[in-house]
Amino acid sequence: MPELGRNLRYVAAALRVSVLAALEYRVGFWTEAVLGVIWSLAGAAPLVVALEHRPDIAGWTPWEVVLLSGFYLIFAGAFGALIEPPLFETMNHIRRGTLDYVLLRPVDSLLACMVSAFQPWRSLEMLAGAALVVVAALRLELRPGPEQLAMLAGALACGFTALYALGVLALSLSFRAMQLQNLAFLMESSIELARWPISVFRGPLKAVFTFVIPFAVMTSYPAQALLGRLDLGAAVGALVTAAALAGLARVGWARGVKNYTSASS
Amino acid sequence: MSLGPKLGALWRLGVAEATAYRASLLVWVLTTALPLVSLVLWHALAADGPIADYDQRAFDSYFVAAFLVRQLTATWIVWDLDRQIRTGELNALLMRPVSPVLHHAMFNLAAMPLRAGLAAPVAALVLIATGGMSLADSASSWLLFVPALILAWLLAFSIQLCIACLAFWLTRASDLYDLWISAYIVLAGYLVPTSLFPSGFGEVARALPFHATLGFPVELLIGRLDTAEALTGIGIQLAWLALFMTLGAWLWRRGLRAYGAFGA
Numbered sequence: 001m002p003e004l005g006r007n008l009r010y011v012a013a014a015l016r017v018s019v020l021a022a023l024e025y026r027v028g029f030w031t032e033a034v035l036g037v038i039w040s041l042a043g044a045a046p047l048v049v050a051l052e053h054r055p056d057i058a059g060w061t062p063w064e065v066v067l068l069s070g071f072y073l074i075f076a077g078a079f080g081a082l083i084e085p086p087l088f089e090t091m092n093h094i095r096r097g098t099l100d101y102v103l104l105r106p107v108d109s110l111l112a113c114m115v116s117a118f119q120p121w122r123s124l125e126m127l128a129g130a131a132l133v134v135v136a137a138l139r140l141e142l143r144p145g146p147e148q149l150a151m152l153a154g155a156l157a158c159g160f161t162a163l164y165a166l167g168v169l170a171l172s173l174s175f176r177a178m179q180l181q182n183l184a185f186l187m188e189s190s191i192e193l194a195r196w197p198i199s200v201f202r203g204p205l206k207a208v209f210t211f212v213i214p215f216a217v218m219t220s221y222p223a224q225a226l227l228g229r230l231d232l233g234a235a236v237g238a239l240v241t242a243a244a245l246a247g248l249a250r251v252g253w254a255r256g257v258k259n260y261t262s263a264s265s
Numbered sequence: 266m267s268l269g270p271k272l273g274a275l276w277r278l279g280v281a282e283a284t285a286y287r288a289s290l291l292v293w294v295l296t297t298a299l300p301l302v303s304l305v306l307w308h309a310l311a312a313d314g315p316i317a318d319y320d321q322r323a324f325d326s327y328f329v330a331a332f333l334v335r336q337l338t339a340t341w342i343v344w345d346l347d348r349q350i351r352t353g354e355l356n357a358l359l360m361r362p363v364s365p366v367l368h369h370a371m372f373n374l375a376a377m378p379l380r381a382g383l384a385a386p387v388a389a390l391v392l393i394a395t396g397g398m399s400l401a402d403s404a405s406s407w408l409l410f411v412p413a414l415i416l417a418w419l420l421a422f423s424i425q426l427c428i429a430c431l432a433f434w435l436t437r438a439s440d441l442y443d444l445w446i447s448a449y450i451v452l453a454g455y456l457v458p459t460s461l462f463p464s465g466f467g468e469v470a471r472a473l474p475f476h477a478t479l480g481f482p483v484e485l486l487i488g489r490l491d492t493a494e495a496l497t498g499i500g501i502q503l504a505w506l507a508l509f510m511t512l513g514a515w516l517w518r519r520g521l522r523a524y525g526a527f528g529a
Contacts (some may be wrong), residue, residue: 031440039447046303046457053316053461058309182289186296192450193302200309 010107011115018118033124040076040125044069047195058199064227065197067136071219072195073129075163079191081122083167084184089117091174091181099260110168110253137226144226151225151235158242159218165245166213172252175259194219214241271363272371279375287379294383297335301391303456304328308395317461326398326487327458329388334482335455336384337377338418342369346429347439350524359521366517370422401488409495413482416502421478423509430513433520454480460489474505 047069051062060068090113093099105112137144144152170183193209198216201209210216217238224230283290307324310316319327346369349355358365392398401407428445432438450456453475459467470476481498484490490498 031444035444039444039451042451043447043456045451045462046306049457049461049463050310050316052463054310177288180288180292182292182296186292189296189299190302192299192456196306200306202309205305 007107007111010105011111014115015118019120022118022120029121032119032121036077036080036122036125037073037128040073040128041069043192044195058197060197060199063136063139064223067133067140067226068197068219068223069195070129070132070134070136071222073132074126075129075159075194075218076191077122077125077127077129078160079163079167079188080125081119083114083164084188085117085119086114087167087171087184089113090171091184094174094260095178095181103257103260109257110250113171114164114168133226140227142226144228148225148228151230152222154235155217155221155225155230155238158238159214159222161242162214162217162245165242165249168249169245169252172249172256175256191215197223210237211241214238214245217241268363272367275363275368275371276375279372280379282372283376283379287383290376290380291383293339294336294380294387297339298332298387299450300328300331300335300455301387303331304391304395307457319458319461322396322399323487325395326400327483329391329395329398330400330483330486331455331479332391333384333388334414334417334479334486336380337414338421338478338482339377339380340373340418340422340425342366342373342422343425343429343442344439345369345372346426347432347437347442350429350432350438350520351436355524366426373422399487401486403488403492405492406485406488406490406495409492409499410482410485413485413495413499413502416499416506417478417482420474420502420506420509423506423513424474424478426513427509427516430516430520433516433523449475449478452476453478454483458484460484472501474509477502477505 047057047065050057051065056062057065090099090102093102093113093116099113102112102116103109166187167184170180170187173183174181190213194215198206198209198220221230221234221238224234304325304327307316307319307328308321311319311321311324314320315323346355346365349358349365355365358368361368401410424445425442428438428442430438431441435441452459452470452473459470459476459480461467462470471480477498481490481502485495485498
């Protein structure tokens with residue numbers, strides 16, 4: 001498939017450009033990478049406060065919460081490094097009418113937009129998250145078997161798909177009205193909720209955060225998979241949610257691009 | 266023409282702009298609705314008994330008040346001014362007979378009524394769901410709440426002005442404000458009341474400007490502070506405000522000189 005090869009080469013080239021640009025501004029290592037990790041950890045203050053007053057948070061012991069926080073860092077870092085920058089870049093293109101230049105490229109339009117910018121320094125947060133997961137897993141003396149690791153991989157894949165799909169949906173809405181460009185900020189601030197175990201939420205909010213804006217799939221499910229507490233029903237639910245969101249995002253994007261009128265037309 | 270009619274004109278412009286971009290304003294209100302989710306979280310956590318001196322109703326009151334105070338202290342001069350300095354749009358504002366700082370202050374304030382109007386139904390829905398909130402019952406708390414809220418807005422505005430002025434020398438000052446916001450979210454009492462922090466850490470947090478712009482007016486509004494504590498809080502607000510206003514004025518004057526140097 002020559003098309004796939006071309007798309008992959010395009011992604012590699014876009015990544016290389018972003019990395020080179022980031023290496024030019026090495027001060028970004030301090031302002032974005034290090035401070036980003038510090039503040040993401042500081043954002044766990046409410047969890048620490050809750051554990052000061054309670055032995056566990058909705059059934060999650062302190063080290064299990066650390067495990068959860070590791071997965072949170074991975075997803076928050078992925079959002080900051082890979083998803084938020086292209087969202088802002090593309091929204092800028094839409095606003096200024098310069099999206100034409102991106103749409104003209106000989107690759108898939110959505111792909112071209114979603115790799116239009118990266119913040120490589122922010123990916124350090126993902127590494128810190130992975131380290132936190134390993135430390136917590138060692139502390140909890142987890143010995144995940146192949147079945148649990150498969151569940152983990154599945155949950156992570158579903159979580160990333162869902163996060164990307166939500167980003168694309170926000171982007172598709174911004175075609176409709178320039179005013180909706182701050183949806184990316186709304187996403188950024190609500191991702192904070194993924195820090196908490198899904199079992200804290202009750203009733204309709206629990207359903208929303210499991211199936212509509214599936215923060216549970218991003219952080220709670222991977223942690224539960226490692227702990228051997230993720231049942232098959234939930235895993236299938238995650239798969240269906242991620243697939244549905246991805247489909248919706250694809251349709252939303254197609255309609256968005258169709259409605260797009262460049263600056264002069 | 267004296268200042269009054271000019272400010273009136275700016276106010277009307279600001280109201281018109283806010284009304285034109287009402288969908289955008291609604292998304293901003295939702296973006297700052299994090300306290301309402303904190304409410305759900307802490308309400309659930311306090312289900313089997315109070316956490317320190319906060320029971321479920323106290324958490325409900327705290328976070329609904331935090332949501333409202335957050336709306337009433339909203340300002341966004343840092344993004345507008347940062348962009349205007351970077352792109353040179355500031356030139357047009359400098360030609361006008363009113364200082365650009367006052368221009369932004371009036372625009373930000375003019376959006377307040379509509380913003381409050383959009384936020385009120387959200388807060389009302391939450392109050393219906395949770396069964397109400399407890400407010401301060403002493404007259405002195407209410408009397409002090411008004412200046413505390415005004416000072417909180419002024420403080421938030423001057424802090425943003427200071428950071429925005431750094432754009433005269435740096436390429437993107439709003440990135441620095443992102444750092445400030447991260448600290449604010451943790452330390453202002455936005456996600457958890459600062460009085461629940463471990464002792465020592467809590468006292469430090471309560472003396473910082475973050476808490477002065479949010480946590481302090483909130484605690485005053487729900488009646489958790491006696492008169493002496495309230496007066497101390499207003500003293501802290503005044504001290505930070507004096508500092509940031511002086512700094513802001515200085516940066517603005519120095520910055521305009523630097524701006525003229527490469528803009529002219």
